[in-house]
Amino acid sequence: MQLRDNGLRFSPVTIVLHWVVAILLFSIIGLGIAIAQTGDDVRKLEWIHVQNLLGLFVLLVSTYRFWARVTSYHPLPLGTPNPVEVIASRSVAAALALAMVLLPLAAWLSRCAAGEIVGLPGGWVIPAPFGPSAQAHRVFAFLFNLGATAFLGGLALHIFGALKNHLVLKNDALKRMLGKHVEL
Numbered sequence: 001m002q003l004r005d006n007g008l009r010f011s012p013v014t015i016v017l018h019w020v021v022a023i024l025l026f027s028i029i030g031l032g033i034a035i036a037q038t039g040d041d042v043r044k045l046e047w048i049h050v051q052n053l054l055g056l057f058v059l060l061v062s063t064y065r066f067w068a069r070v071t072s073y074h075p076l077p078l079g080t081p082n083p084v085e086v087i088a089s090r091s092v093a094a095a096l097a098l099a100m101v102l103l104p105l106a107a108w109l110s111r112c113a114a115g116e117i118v119g120l121p122g123g124w125v126i127p128a129p130f131g132p133s134a135q136a137h138r139v140f141a142f143l144f145n146l147g148a149t150a151f152l153g154g155l156a157l158h159i160f161g162a163l164k165n166h167l168v169l170k171n172d173a174l175k176r177m178l179g180k181h182v183e184l
């Protein structure tokens with residue numbers, strides 16, 4: 001099995017991890033909305049623990065993925081896009097991969113600095129590297145909010161690019177990311 005991307009195609013590992021991270025991310029966002037809306041404190045805590053676990057998976061998978069992204073060739077683009085578009089879309093993709101490492105870390109550090117226990121399902125706890133600190137909390141919360149806002153903007157661009165390729169340019173860029181073998 002091809003383990004790493006090359007100039008001709010994404011590896012199956014890249015494709016599976018891309019969609020695993022996307023599903024985890026949308027689950028975390030969905031849980032966040034549910035947590036904000038429920039009035040049941042016990043359920044809220046259970047969902048926060050599940051959210052923390054999904055965030056931990058995102059961090060672990062994305063650490064590998066970012067390393068793989070920056071140390072492998074990126075498959076050639078499909079069609080004849082102009083070079084600026086190629087550079088922009090690849091930079092956004094790499095930034096998204098990096099954000100999926102940095103945002104879970106910032107969320108964890110921000111909660112530790114706020115003195116919160118970062119719990120997981122089954123009574124497990126992710127240990128805090130330092131004690132509560134109002135100043136550190138302000139810094140990490142600011143970095144998280146800034147990063148999350150930039151990330152959502154980048155993700156919107158990324159999805160827009162994928163849909164434009166699929167619906168307007170009618171090439172196989174999205175199908176290639178869904179595993180279709182495309183000859184270049």
Ligand code: HEM
Pocket residue numbers: 014015018021022025065069077093094096097100155158159162173174175176177
């Ligand atoms: C509905 C959501 C998404 C769609 C439709 C989508 C679509 C795509 C497509 C079509 C490509 C291939 C681009 C090419 O041919 O060069 C791609 C690559 C990529 N996407 Fe997404 N994507 C989505 C969500 C995400 C999310 C949430 C992330 C966040 C990490 C992400 C990060 C990346 C990265 C880093 C690449 C480059 C290949 C890799 O290393 O995985 N995408 N995406």
